[in-house]
Amino acid sequence: MSQPTPVLSGFAFTESPRWREDRLWFSDFYQDQVFSATEDGSDIRVEATVDQQPSGLGWLPDGRMLIVSMRDARILRREPDGKLSVHADLGGRMQGHANDMVVDADGRAWVGSFGFDLMGGAPLAPAALYRVDPDGGVTEAATDLWFPNGMVITPDRVLLVNETFGNRVTAFDIGEDGQLRNRRVWAEFGDLPTEREFAGLVTQLVVSGDGACLDAEGGLWIADAIGARLLRVTEGGTVTDEIRPGTNVYACALGGAQRRTLFACTAPDFFEEARRPVREAAIMALPVTVPGL
Template structure:
């Protein structure tokens, strides 16, 4: 596939969690502690929220209120209609390391990953759990043994897909009554699971470091490969149909625009916290793809 890549936004710290919602692209700029939104061409930028604990995954409740993952304090925040932020759920007693990305289902249940170890201190990686925060704030561990559970999406038939950035795989779960996850399986495998090793050794073993992702209408999953500066379109079973190599790191993506066929991607030179905190080199790029975004399941 060949498509021109255009730059929509520049001058940010580290952009993550892109979502197309109500005609705008929403993003978290982690190290400036802001949630932003812009139009499809990068215009009319708005600061939607300020999150001192570092914003990451974004989602919406059925009534339209915004949910924001606050990474460092391991909270899920909710933006009220007047704009104030309140604690929606406290995950600090369940998560190890920082919180990560999130997907919200049609009932307002949020599925949230965590690092599982201290990435900033270069601790040896360990498997982590996936947590579910219900609309009443109840937090439940719904899956374990996930290697850095990161970008996640929910399909129209209620299947949760979770990128395991350090696990060389995408794992699928059926979402059952009450948000219980079942029928766990490997949706795509790219290599072996890491063994007991230091962070550098594990990173060197990663074939596809799946970070943020976006689902298209034909069941393909666009994956930002955070360790190899590329966007991949992956099918169930692991077939890669498209590869787009970028000149810099890419860490998340979303499908949107008026017809759902614009692929937005969040780029930066690397994911080093110190470097990104002290520079403004992150950007959003966009390209046109032939298959539109999957329809979001109707809220009920």
């Protein structure tokens, strides 16, 4: 497999890439903006400005975009005129920042949280996963997740959740009522870490799954935030492909005209103090054999 090549550069910290309407959409945490661009990286547009730091992206059935506003734990909705309104307020429920999100075909959104003050150096603590219904109602959907992060929904309505600090991917069946059932480990890479301080924790991580995307054969591409690599994993934890882009990688998406381009969000690290003042983040791309859904 060929090595990734940069298609977009000059960003602070790119995250949450999504392919939609023949464009790659993504957040830049530390420029406080959501962008989109064509497959080759041209025609870059600013799609939204989120003062409290944008993260996960998704779309309602009517095409309006949802954006996670991290610092104030809100889900924003972009109206047809481009203005942002509050779709849901999760403030007071979450510990630490709101984080990534996936939205299903019915407009239900699942949103993860840090669970602790990562940037402030607090010790690791478990976090909850929240469901936001189309009317903006909020329900705690699952608990005791170790930094729930990148999520996908399979065609048979299984929610897969990367637990960044848990060495695993956890699966839930999504009921017709939106309830999560039959919790199980979909892929396990190592033991659950026992260290709670970040410096010790990272030494116990085998795979630190950050962002993820699903291909047409059920393979889950995972950005390994600690291992500086992209992994394609199948149910049970088998790694079928490994790509090392030469820098840290934090999220990925399958897109392009044939859905056979793997886009990867890269940066030297994720720390705000280091990333916000510089523009060293990029999005790389490489062709893959199995297309995205």
